[in-house]
Amino acid sequence: MSVPTVLVLPLPAQGHVNPMIVFSQRLVQNGCNIIFVNTEFIHNKVVSSMGNQQGCDTGRSLIKLVSIPDGLGPDADRNNFGVLFGSMLNNMPAMLEKLIEDLRLKDGVTVSCIVADFLMAWAFEIARNIGIKGVMFFPASASLLALNCSIPRLIDDGIIDSNGLPITQKTFQLSPSFPPMDIQSIWWAKTVDSKSANETYKAVVLCVQTLELTEWWLCNSTPEIEPGAFSFLPKLLPIGPLLRGVTEEKCLGQLREEDLSCISWLDQQPHASVIFVAFGSTTLFDEKQFKELALGLELTNRPFLWVVRQDSNSDSNNNLPLPNEFKGNQGKIVKWAPQQKVLSHPAIACFVSHCGWNSTIEGLSNGVPFLCWPYFIDQFFSKTLLCDVLKVGLGFDADENGLISRGEIKAKVDKVLSDENIRSKAHVLKEKLLNNMKVGGRSSENLNKFIKWLKE
Ligand code: UDX
Numbered sequence: 001m002s003v004p005t006v007l008v009l010p011l012p013a014q015g016h017v018n019p020m021i022v023f024s025q026r027l028v029q030n031g032c033n034i035i036f037v038n039t040e041f042i043h044n045k046v047v048s049s050m051g052n053q054q055g056c057d058t059g060r061s062l063i064k065l066v067s068i069p070d071g072l073g074p075d076a077d078r079n080n081f082g083v084l085f086g087s088m089l090n091n092m093p094a095m096l097e098k099l100i101e102d103l104r105l106k107d108g109v110t111v112s113c114i115v116a117d118f119l120m121a122w123a124f125e126i127a128r129n130i131g132i133k134g135v136m137f138f139p140a141s142a143s144l145l146a147l148n149c150s151i152p153r154l155i156d157d158g159i160i161d162s163n164g165l166p167i168t169q170k171t172f173q174l175s176p177s178f179p180p181m182d183i184q185s186i187w188w189a190k191t192v193d194s195k196s197a198n199e200t201y202k203a204v205v206l207c208v209q210t211l212e213l214t215e216w217w218l219c220n221s222t223p224e225i226e227p228g229a230f231s232f233l234p235k236l237l238p239i240g241p242l243l244r245g246v247t248e249e250k251c252l253g254q255l256r257e258e259d260l261s262c263i264s265w266l267d268q269q270p271h272a273s274v275i276f277v278a279f280g281s282t283t284l285f286d287e288k289q290f291k292e293l294a295l296g297l298e299l300t301n302r303p304f305l306w307v308v309r310q311d312s313n314s315d316s317n318n319n320l321p322l323p324n325e326f327k328g329n330q331g332k333i334v335k336w337a338p339q340q341k342v343l344s345h346p347a348i349a350c351f352v353s354h355c356g357w358n359s360t361i362e363g364l365s366n367g368v369p370f371l372c373w374p375y376f377i378d379q380f381f382s383k384t385l386l387c388d389v390l391k392v393g394l395g396f397d398a399d400e401n402g403l404i405s406r407g408e409i410k411a412k413v414d415k416v417l418s419d420e421n422i423r424s425k426a427h428v429l430k431e432k433l434l435n436n437m438k439v440g441g442r443s444s445e446n447l448n449k450f451i452k453w454l455k456e
Contacts, residue, residue: 004454005033005109009116009123010139011037012070012078012088014255014281015358017046017115018406019139019220021253022242023283024063030451036062037096039088041078043067045255068095070330079282081191082199088215089122089203097126108128115218115452118145119203123297124142128213135455136211138219140357142229142236143385144378145219148204149211149233154186165189178228178383187377216450221363223441224432237450239443241365241433242291244340254369255281256336262346263303265332269303269347275413276348276368278307278339283375289403292321296409297331302349303416304331305342312344343368348417355382367391367430369422371412373404392426394419 008024011410017038023173024034038046043065070084071091103109113133116123127134145156154160159172166189171180179317179453184190186209187198212215220240225231230236244251248339251258254376266274277297279285285293297304310319339359342348351363352371363370370393372383387394394416396404416422 002112002455003033004112005035005320006454007035007037007114007356008137009037009096009114009120010137011117012042012084015120015253015356016139017042017253018244018358019242020137021063021119022117022244023137023218023220023239024446026239026242027247027454028063030327032451032454035435036063036065036421037099038065038067039070039092040067041070041072041074041429044256046253049257050252051252056204066099068092068099072167081195082196082203085119085203086199088120093122093126093265096123097130098347099124100130118207118211121207123212124213124261131232135216135218135450136214140235141360141378141382141385142219142221142226142238143174143178143181143381144185144187144357145217145236146178146229146232147378147381148182149208150174151205151208157414159183160189161187164204165197174272175228175232177231179381179389182380182384184376184380184381185378190376197249216451216453219448222433222436224429224436225361225364225390237446238436239447239450241361241437243362243365243437247340247423250401251338251340254310254336256311258336258338259334260338262332262334262337263341263345266305266342266345266347271346272349273303273345274345275300275304275350275352276337276342277304278337278359279351279354279373279375281309282357283354285320288319290320291326292403292406293409294326296404296406297356297412298328299406300413302330303347304411305336305337306333306340307333308333308335310335311337313405350413352413355379355386357382360386361433364390364392364426365433367427369416369419369426371416390425390429392422392429394422431455 008020011018052379071087099113114123114127115135115137118136118138124134133168166183166186171182173180189197191197191200217236219236220242222238222240293396340362343362348401350367350369353359354375355372370386371397372386372393374380374383383395387395396408396412398404435441
């Protein structure tokens with residue numbers, strides 16, 4: 001069998017780069033070479049957070065980090081997905097094709113397969129044009145892919161109009177085996193403005209259409225978590241949970257430098273005592289809610305580890321001041337944590353999370369009870385899965401002004417930590433999830449099948 005060279009192409013965002021890096025590491029462990037293509041904007045962050053290493057050589061094979069520009073200027077607002085998508089679509093295909101050609105001519109490397117993120121589906125046309133394999137990787141929940149693939153049905157059922165905008169105020173179900181989805185899950189309608197919403201909607205429709213060019217659909221999930229979604233999309237192959245190794249010193253793929261001091265701080269804390277609070281890479285707070293969260297954590301009178309991103313650019317302007325009354329004596333605040341290492345630490349008691357898909361998978365795989373605070377995209381539905389279906393977490397209730405009060409934060413922390421049922425369910429689910437990746441486990445077998453196909 002040959003050593004295949006696989007080109008991996010994530011959407012330029014932390015929650016997409018992370019699982020695709022772990023996926024790449026699995027392929028490398030199984031004798032594949034990886035060309036990992038980020039946009040220049042993301043590549044520079046990844047490389048600088050790793051102390052300027054350009055790749056990761058495992059001895060047998062390699063993940064080579066390379067980049068191409070997204071076509072936007074250095075100060076452009078990359079949170080405007082409509083604009084970012086349009087620019088990538090106009091600029092990146094020709095550059096990706098040139099990259100593949102240069103690899104062949106200058107380095108003697110022949111790419112045999114492109115594994116692209118769902119939202120980078122334009123790459124499948126390149127794969128088809130140059131006669132190589134195309135594979136779709138979905139980094140978020142399988143349920144979100146099911147939603148994306150259901151657009152015509154949602155229009156027929158009067159859930160959305162022909163521009164993708166919600167027309168009902170209620171919840172809906174994709175199939176009888178699906179839990180109800182909140183109308184807020186129509187994520188393309190939730191972007192910065194109506195122009196961007198329309199561009200995002202059109203982008204999703206285009207990506208779904210392009211999926212017919214792919215031979216495999218892979219997803220960082222398991223049927224234990226989302227049975228409805230996997231029966232809805234039989235082509236979708238679960239290969240999760242894709243988890244970083246906790247022994248890696250510097251994690252490949254981080255866009256910010258990890259503050260490792262929180263691990264030695266956790267070492268000093270009692271077993272199952274610490275509230276871990278992290279909202280992923282894009283969630284923004286308004287000042288009032290931020291203050292209430294700070295005072296709520298203090299009110300719990302328990303140790304807490306809180307990730308407060310402090311990025312200097314518009315990418316996530318989260319530089320809010322802590323309230324004057326906040327003393328922070330029993331807590332530790334970091335700008336970016338080694339999240340997988342933190343969640344696997346015995347001192348962690350619960351996870352206050354925005355329910356981003358990677359955080360959901362990482363929390364579940366470590367058996368940590370959740371307190372769910374969703375923000376956008378699939379996070380509302382992930383909250384439904386965690387609280388109502390899997391019963392491993394609780395949600396927060398906002399008051400009449402839409403604020404989650406400090407009292408509510410303390411009450412829910414106390415409640416989740418005293419709930420034996422939640423803890424034992426979380427523990428049982430953790431074992432089931434991890435079994436997927438053991439020899440003979442479902443995800444491990446799926447990956448083996450896929451790698452065998454790559455090598456044929
Ligand atoms: C986004 C969406 O929020 C999510 O719903 C979608 O499924 C994927 O893209 P993000 O908001 O960043 O991602 O959240 P999440 O999916 O949880 O990904 C964040 C990643 O950053 C996780 O892998 C987490 O381990 C990592 N992280 C987060 C850290 O390593 N350190 C931190 O301090 C915080």
